[in-house]
Ligand SMILES: NC(=O)C1=CN([C@@H]2O[C@H](COP(=O)(O)OP(=O)(O)OC[C@H]3O[C@@H](n4cnc5c(N)ncnc54)[C@H](OP(=O)(O)O)[C@@H]3O)[C@@H](O)[C@H]2O)C=CC1
């Protein structure tokens with residue numbers, strides 16, 4: 049028996065990295081899964097192939113979460129295909145590293161639109177559908193350790209992750225009466241496409257790994273279990289919570 053048997057799970061940014069690992073684990077746990085993605089068709093289709101190989105229904109829907117209409121169309125099309133939505137994992141995000149004093153307005157505004165506005169409208173669209181269904185639901189947002197600590201080249205990014213963390217707290221209050229739980233995971237540094245270039249700098253990579261008490265940077269699959277837990281009925285009395293998944297990096301002052 050799986051943690052998500054018979055559930056319909058929607059995941060944004062499911063083609064690579066954390067979203068992909070969550071999508072495949074959700075299928076392994078018995079769910080049908082719809083993923084959203086931006087442009088990487090091959091990766092999205094191979095994720096769907098893995099979901100189907102696990103005996104579950106899967107589909108990939110292309111769309112920019114930074115565009116306001118994408119949330120409604122993703123949820124509507126996914127629910128049309130899967131019949132319902134029980135869980136949303138709001139995960140899609142970007143982190144174009146850049147220094148603060150000369151931050152291009154387009155980079156700041158695009159990061160806000162994708163990471164924060166995208167999450168807001170996606171959560172709202174899925175929540176409206178869950179309310180119509182009348183059987184509750186679960187929303188898990190992928191925030192970050194960066195909701196709690198800063199980064200010299202992330203001044204445009206860390207506020208979006210603090211915003212997503214805060215969104216889950218307020219949405220937990222707004223949606224509790226409908227039986228919809230809202231929680232976030234706060235990953236530390238996880239090796240994915242988002243930081244492939246940044247961590248190609250071996251000195252930086254070693255420095256980041258050295259502050260992790262568990263002794264290594266994270267893998268996307270390290271997030272799958274915590275996301276499944278929060279999505280599932282095992283977490284039925286958990287809402288408004290934020291779970292650090294960082295190998296202990298946050299608490300490692302000295
Ligand atoms: N990796 C890390 O160290 C950490 C990551 N996070 C967060 O995890 C989340 C996932 O990132 P991660 O797995 O690391 O990175 P990846 O780059 O591997 O994955 C990003 C995913 O988001 C999708 N995406 C990007 N922009 C858009 C958009 N505008 N509309 C729709 N989909 C989009 C990508 O689609 P496509 O492949 O088609 O471009 C891809 O599926 C992000 O929110 C990130 O902030 C949080 C803390 C740490």
Ligand SMILES: C[C@H](O)[C@@H]1OC(=O)[C@H](O)[C@@H]1O
Nearest residue numbers: 143192194236237242243
């Ligand atoms: C992209 C970064 O490497 C990554 O994303 C975050 O949220 C953290 O700041 C990680 O270091």
